[in-house]
Amino acid sequence: MILVQIAFVLTIVLGFVILSVRAQQVNQPEANNKQTVTAEKVQAMSREDIQRALQKIESSNPPPQKMGAMCYDMVGPPDTFEYVCPVDGEKTVYSRKSKAFEQATELQGLRGLIEKLRPLAKGILVSLDERKLCAKCSPALLDTERYVTLVLQYPDGRIVRTDQVTPEDLRYLIGFFADGLSYKTFFDGQEPLKPVEGRLKQLLGEN
Numbered sequence: 001m002i003l004v005q006i007a008f009v010l011t012i013v014l015g016f017v018i019l020s021v022r023a024q025q026v027n028q029p030e031a032n033n034k035q036t037v038t039a040e041k042v043q044a045m046s047r048e049d050i051q052r053a054l055q056k057i058e059s060s061n062p063p064p065q066k067m068g069a070m071c072y073d074m075v076g077p078p079d080t081f082e083y084v085c086p087v088d089g090e091k092t093v094y095s096r097k098s099k100a101f102e103q104a105t106e107l108q109g110l111r112g113l114i115e116k117l118r119p120l121a122k123g124i125l126v127s128l129d130e131r132k133l134c135a136k137c138s139p140a141l142l143d144t145e146r147y148v149t150l151v152l153q154y155p156d157g158r159i160v161r162t163d164q165v166t167p168e169d170l171r172y173l174i175g176f177f178a179d180g181l182s183y184k185t186f187f188d189g190q191e192p193l194k195p196v197e198g199r200l201k202q203l204l205g206e207n
Contacts, residue, residue, distance in 0.1 A: 044123030044155045045177075050204055053180050054197065062192030063182045081105050083133050089134065089175070090136035100146035104133055106167055110148060113170035120177035125153040158203030172200050 040049070053133055081104045083092045094101045110128055117126050129149040131137040143179035150175025162169070167186070182190050193200060201207040 007030075010181070045121070047154065047156070047158075051206060053176065054206060056180055057176075057193050057197055057200075060181060060194075062194040063190070065192065066190035067187075078105075079083055083107070084189075085134035085137060086130070086175070087134070088133055088136055092133060092135040098146075100133060101146045103147045103164065107133070107148060109167045110165065110170065113167055113174065117170055117174050117177070118175060121152075122177065123155045126173075127151045127153075150203065152203075158205070164201050165203075167187060169199065172196055173203055176200060176204075 031198055079096055081094045081101060083094060083104045084090075085092070092104075094104045098104075107130065114126060114128055127150075129151050132146050133148065147164040149164040150169065152160040152162075154160075171183045171185065172193060175181075180193070182192050185191055198207070
């Protein structure tokens with residue numbers, strides 16, 4: 001009789017434990033979602049934050065310049081460059097006489113710098129619009145109209161587009177979002193952002 005009572009009590013206790021575990025599993029996804037949303041809100045950089053950072057550049061003394069290494073072997077550009085569109089795989093060949101030649105040959109460097117910029121941009125979606133380089137995507141464009149466009153999409157839905165973006169432009173933005181006062185040059189030197197503040201405002205849509 002005593003054994004039966006003990007078994008009955010253990011069955012009740014086990015039932016309560018199982019119900020408690022299931023309740024925690026049901027509530028766990030909701031808690032995780034709340035944490036994720038909170039983290040995104042903390043990371044997002046508002047327009048006011050950007051304006052304050054620009055004012056900081058304008059009002060502060062620029063940091064000292066640091067010379068980078070100058071021992072790189074500079075290789076001359078090829079006579080032609082073959083651009084392969086990532087959307088449809090179409091090939092467009094540019095000669096050195098083309099106005100778009102420089103943009104096409106810089107594309108690999110632009111893509112690499114965009115990948116460095118994205119995790120720093122704090123809620124701002126950063127991308128390159130390459131469609132104008134593709135003869136199939138944009139068949140009616142003149143040679144002078146073929147270039148790469150930088151696209152910044154802000155959390156509030158505002159979109160800023162900058163045509164003929166350069167690697168230096170992206171280095172300005174990387175420096176701005178990283179520490180706000182200087183940027184790293186192609187040769188790993190350091191230059192202040194204050195002299196290029198006007199261009200930085202254009203890139204951010206604050207001019």
